[in-house]
Amino acid sequence: MSLAIAGMGWVTPLGNGVDAVWERLLRGDEATATPISEQFADRSYSAFRIPESAVTGLAHPRLRRASVISRFAATAGLEALEAAGVKVDSQNAGRIALIFAISNGGVIYTKRFYRDVVETGAQSASPLLFPETVFNAPASHLAAILGVTGTTYTVVGDGAVGLLAIKMAEDVMMDKSLDYCLVVGTEEIDWLLCDAYRRWRLLRSAPPIEPFGKQRRGMILSEGAGAIVLGREGPITIERVHLGGCYGKRAEAEEILKRIVCDLSQVEVDFVISSANGTFIDQAEQGALEQVIPDAVTYAAKPALGESVGASGLWQVILGAQALRHGELPPVLHADSAISLRLARSRMTVAGARRAIILNSGVNQQVAGLRLALR
Amino acid sequence: MAQLSSTTGEKKPARVAVVAAGVVSPLGFGLTETLNSLRRAKDCVTAVTRFSVAECRCKTAGQIPDDRLLAGPNKKPRAKRLHRASHMMIQALREVVMQLPQFEPELTIIGTTSGGMSYGEQYYRSLCRSGNLRHAPTWIANYPAQKPVIDAQEEVLGVSVPCQVIANACASGTNAIGHAFECVRSGRYQRVLTGGYDALSELVFTGFDSLQASTPEKCRPFDRHRAGMVLGEGAAILALENLELARKRGALVLAEIVGYGISTDNFHITQPDPSGVGPRQAMERALQSAEISADQVDYINAHGTATIFNDAAEGKAISQLFNGVPVSSTKSMMGHSLGAAGAIEAVISLLALRHQFLPPNINFDALDDRLDLNVVANESRPAVVRMAISNSFGFGGTNASILIRRVEA
Numbered sequence: 022m023s024l025a026i027a028g029m030g031w032v033t034p035l036g037n038g039v040d041a042v043w044e045r046l047l048r049g050d051e052a053t054a055t056p057i058s059e060q061f062a063d064r065s066y067s068a069f070r071i072p073e074s075a076v077t078g079l080a081h082p083r084l085r086r087a088s089v090i091s092r093f094a095a096t097a098g099l100e101a102l103e104a105a106g107v108k109v110d111s112q113n114a115g116r117i118a119l120i121f122a123i124s125n126g127g128v129i130y131t132k133r134f135y136r137d138v139v140e141t142g143a144q145s146a147s148p149l150l151f152p153e154t155v156f157n158a159p160a161s162h163l164a165a166i167l168g169v170t171g172t173t174y175t176v177v178g179d180g181a182v183g184l185l186a187i188k189m190a191e192d193v194m195m196d197k198s199l200d201y202c203l204v205v206g207t208e209e210i211d212w213l214l215c216d217a218y219r220r221w222r223l224l225r226s227a228p229p230i231e232p233f234g235k236q237r238r239g240m241i242l243s244e245g246a247g248a249i250v251l252g253r254e255g256p257i258t259i260e261r262v263h264l265g266g267c268y269g270k271r272a273e274a275e276e277i278l279k280r281i282v283c284d285l286s287q288v289e290v291d292f293v294i295s296s297a298n299g300t301f302i303d304q305a306e307q308g309a310l311e312q313v314i315p316d317a318v319t320y321a322a323k324p325a326l327g328e329s330v331g332a333s334g335l336w337q338v339i340l341g342a343q344a345l346r347h348g349e350l351p352p353v354l355h356a357d358s359a360i361s362l363r364l365a366r367s368r369m370t371v372a373g374a375r376r377a378i379i380l381n382s383g384v385n386q387q388v389a390g391l392r393l394a395l396r
Numbered sequence: 397m398a399q400l401s402s403t404t405g406e407k408k409p410a411r412v413a414v415v416a417a418g419v420v421s422p423l424g425f426g427l428t429e430t431l432n433s434l435r436r437a438k439d440c441v442t443a444v445t446r447f448s449v450a451e452c453r454c455k456t457a458g459q460i461p462d463d464r465l466l467a468g469p470n471k472k473p474r475a476k477r478l479h480r481a482s483h484m485m486i487q488a489l490r491e492v493v494m495q496l497p498q499f500e501p502e503l504t505i506i507g508t509t510s511g512g513m514s515y516g517e518q519y520y521r522s523l524c525r526s527g528n529l530r531h532a533p534t535w536i537a538n539y540p541a542q543k544p545v546i547d548a549q550e551e552v553l554g555v556s557v558p559c560q561v562i563a564n565a566c567a568s569g570t571n572a573i574g575h576a577f578e579c580v581r582s583g584r585y586q587r588v589l590t591g592g593y594d595a596l597s598e599l600v601f602t603g604f605d606s607l608q609a610s611t612p613e614k615c616r617p618f619d620r621h622r623a624g625m626v627l628g629e630g631a632a633i634l635a636l637e638n639l640e641l642a643r644k645r646g647a648l649v650l651a652e653i654v655g656y657g658i659s660t661d662n663f664h665i666t667q668p669d670p671s672g673v674g675p676r677q678a679m680e681r682a683l684q685s686a687e688i689s690a691d692q693v694d695y696i697n698a699h700g701t702a703t704i705f706n707d708a709a710e711g712k713a714i715s716q717l718f719n720g721v722p723v724s725s726t727k728s729m730m731g732h733s734l735g736a737a738g739a740i741e742a743v744i745s746l747l748a749l750r751h752q753f754l755p756p757n758i759n760f761d762a763l764d765d766r767l768d769l770n771v772v773a774n775e776s777r778p779a780v781v782r783m784a785i786s787n788s789f790g791f792g793g794t795n796a797s798i799l800i801r802r803v804e805a
Contacts, residue, residue, distance in 0.1 A: 061523065061524050061526075062523065083665075119660075123563070124540075126563075131516075131599070132520070134599065134603065135517065135520055135599050136520075136524075138598070138599070138602050139520065139521060139524055140524075142451045143449075143450075143451035143452050143602045143605060143606075144451045146602045146603065146605065146606035147606060148606040148607045148608070151603035151604075151606055151607060152607075152665045152666045152791055153665075154599070154603065155509065155563075155565050155791050155792070156509065156541075156563035156565075157563055157564050157565050157790070157791065157792045157794065158665065158791070158792065160792065161660075161662075161665055161791065161792025161793060161794065162665075164660045164662055164792070164793070165662040165793070168662065169660055169662075170659060170660050170661070170662070170677070171658065171659065171660065172658050172660075173564070173658075173660045173792075173794055174562055174564060174571065174575070175562065175563045175564055176560055176561065176562060176563070177508075177511070177540075177541040177542065177561045177562075177563045178540075178541070178542045178559075178560075178561055179540060179542065185558070185560050188560070189560055189575070192575070192578065192579050192582065192584060193575075193578075195578070195582040195584065196578075213520065213523075216523070217519065217532075217536045217539075218536075220529070220532045220533055220536060221533055221536050221537065222533075264503065264558035265558055266556035266557065266558050267542075267546045267549065267550075267556045267557070267558065267559060268556065269550060273556070277556065385537070385540050385542065385543065386542070386543070386546050387542060387546075387558075387559075389558070
C-alpha cells in the first residue's frame with residue numbers, strides 16, 4: 022500500500038510556508054544563528070531559532086499557555102491540511118488520524134517546571150506548566166484545535182523518529198475507514214538541550230554545519246515543525262518505508278544504512294536527501310551511499326536549516342517532495358570540495374526525476390529510510 | 397499473514413496471539429509473583445525513598461526495590477550506567493525470552509511517558525549547583541525514551557529490532573499493545589514485541605502532586621472517599637504473534653487479543669470529559685473491533701486512578717456499556733505506573749483469564765453513590781473469565797481499550 026502526500030506545511034528558521042522556504046533554499050540561503058544563554062551558566066550557544074512572532078497568528082484557547090513547540094506544530098499542521106484541501110469538521114473528524122514525531126519535546130516548560138521545584142521546592146511546582154511537559158501535549162492541542170476524535174499517537178525517538186512516525190501512519194492507514202493521516206514532526210530549543218548535545222560532543226559552538234566533513238565538527242540545533250497529510254491519492258507517494266533498526270556503534274549504523282539503501286534502491290533512484298549534520302552519522306551515510314549507489318546525487322539540508330531532530334525527518338520528506346515536484350535541488354552548503362559523494366554543490370536541475378531516497382539517521386541509535394515517487 | 401476470504405476475495409484479519417509475557421512491577425518480579433500478589437490482594441504501595449517528598453502532599457508510591465532490580469546477572473560496567481527503566485525492561489524481556497527463546501520480532505512497539513527522566517533531573521541539578529558533571533554524558537545518553545527499549549533488545553535479544561516508542565501519556569502502554577495488535581492483525585507483521593515502561597521520577601511525582609491529583613491517603617478507586625492517585629513504576633512486555641503461525645509451530649498461546657479501541661475527547665489537557673464520552677468510545681470501538689457485544693465481557697480492568705474526575709467519567713462510561721460486569725482497578729495495589737500501566741494491566745488481565753479469578757480493587761470501603769459498578773472489593777475471587785477489557789486513559793484526552801480473550805489449551 023502506497024500512501025500519497027496530499028499536503029505539506031513547514032515552519033523553519035528560514036521562514037514559514039513550503040513554497041517560501043523552498044525558494045530560500047534554492048537561493049542558497051542559510052538560517053541565521055542566534056545566541057542562547059542561561060542564567061546559571063557562563064557558556065552560550067548558537068542555534069537556528071524561530072522568532073515567536075512567526076507563530077503568533079493562531080489564537081486558539083488551547084494554545085494560550087502552550088509552549089512554542091505546540092505553536093510550531095499547529096502552524097505546520099494547519100498549513101498542510103489547507104494545502105490538501107481538507108477541512109476537518111464533525112462529519113470527518115473520526116476519519117483523520119494524527120501522528121506526531123518528537124524527540125526532545127517541550128523542553129522549555131519542562132526546565133521551567135523543574136527549575137521551580139529545585140530552586141523553591143515542590144510547593145512552587147506549577148500545575149499549569151506540568152501538563153505542557155508531557156510528550157503528547159502538542160498532539161493533544163492540535164487534536165483539540167481540529168476536533169480529531171480518533172487515533173492520535175505521539176512517537177518519540179531520535180532524529181529518525183519522523184520516518185518511524187510515517188511508517189506508523191502507513192500501518193494506521195490500513196484501516197480503510199480512515200481518509201487521511203496528518204503526520205507532524207516538531208521540536209523547540211532550549212539552552213539545556215544545546216548544553217546536553219555539547220557535552221555529548223555532537224554540537225559545535227557556532228555555524229556552519231559542515232556535512233560529510235572529516236573533522237565531524239558537530240551540529241547546530243534548530244527548531245520548528247514539518248507536517249504532511251497522507252491520503253490515498255496524490256502526485257507524490259511514499260512508495261516504501263524501511264524501518265531500519267537500532268545501532269550501537271557507528272559501524273553498525275553504516276551496516277543498517279547499507280541494508281536500507283540496498284532495499285530502497287531496488288528500483289532506479291534519482292537522488293538522495295541525506296540527514297548529514299556534521300556528526301558521526303555523516304560518515305555512516307556516506308559509507309552506505311558510496312558502497313550501494315555511488316552515483317546518486319545527494320542533497321543535505323541541515324547546513325542551511327540546522328538539526329531539528331524530531332522535526333528533521335518530516336523536513337527531509339518535504340524537501341524530497343519539493344525536489345521531485347519542481348525538478349530541482351538546492352545547493353548543499355559548506356561541503357568540502359574533497360568529499361567524494363556526488364553532492365548537489367550548486368542549485369541543480371533534476372528534471373524528470375521520478376524517485377528519491379530519504380535517509381534519516383539519528384544520533385541516539387535509530388536509523389530509517391524511505392522512498393518517494395512522483396506518479 | 398492475513399487470509400483471503402473465499403467469497404469476497406478480501407483479506408480476513410489475522411488472529412493475534414499472546415505467546416509470552418514478562419513483567420516487573422511493585423507486585424513482583426515475573427508472572428508468578430504478580431499472580432501471588434494479586435490473589436493475596438497485597439498492598440504494594442510504600443513510602444517514597446528515591447527522592448524527597450517532604451513538600452509534597454502525597455508521600456507514597458508503588459516502587460520496585462533496587463536491590464532486586466539491579467542485581468541481575470549482567471555485571472558489565474555498561475550495566476551500571478543504564479537507567480533503572482532499562483533494567484526494568486531487561487527483566488521483563490528476559491522473562492519473555494525464557495518462555496520463548498526463539499522469538500524473532502520484526503518490530504517493537506513500546507509505550508512510555510517519561511523515558512529516563514531521573515537522569516535529566518540529575519543533570520539539571522548538577523548544572524544548577526555547578527556540581528560534578530563527570531557523569532553528564534552517561535545521563536544524557538541514557539535519557540531518551542527509546543534507550544531502555546534498545547538496551548533491553550541488545551542485552552536480551554542480542555539483535556537490532558526497529559522500535560517505535562509511543563508517548564500518549566498514561567494511555568501509552570495500551571496504545572502500544574493496541575497498535576501492535578493492529579499491525580499483526582493486518583497481516584503486515586507476524587511477530588511484534590510490545591508493552592510499556594516507566595520509572596518513578598521526582599519531576600513527574602511533583603507534577604501530579606501540583607495538580608492535586610495524587611493523594612496523601614490510600615488509593616481507593618471508585619470509592620466514595622477516594623482522594624486521588626498514587627504513582628507507581630514498572631515494565632511489562634508481551635510477545636504477539638499471528639495465531640495461526642504460533643499454533644503451527646506448537647507454541648503455547650497464553651491469550652488472544654481480539655479488539656482495540658482508541659479515542660480522543662479534546663475536553664481538557666488534564667481532565668476527561670465528565671460525560672465519559674472518551675472512555676465510552678474507546679471501549680465501544682474495542683468491542684466493534686472484536687465484533688463482540690458488551691455482555692460477552694467477564695472482567696473490566698479499569699484505568700481507575702482514584703481521582704475524582706477519572707473515576708466519575710470512566711465509571712459512567714462503564715455503567716452505560718456494561719451491565720454489572722466485575723470491575724477492578726489494580727492500581728489500588730501497585731500505584732499508577734503511567735506508560736507501563738496499560739502493559740502491566742494487560743498482563744494482569746491475561747493472568748485473570750489463565751487462572752480464572754478476578755483481581756481485587758483494594759482499599760475499598762463504599763461505592764461512590766453516583767456510580768453503578770460491580771467492584772471486586774478488597775479480595776480476589778474465583779470466577780469464569782473468558783474475556784477481559786483493559787482500559788487506559790491519559791492527559792490530552794487520549795483513551796485506549798484492549799480486549800483479551802482466553803484461549804483454551
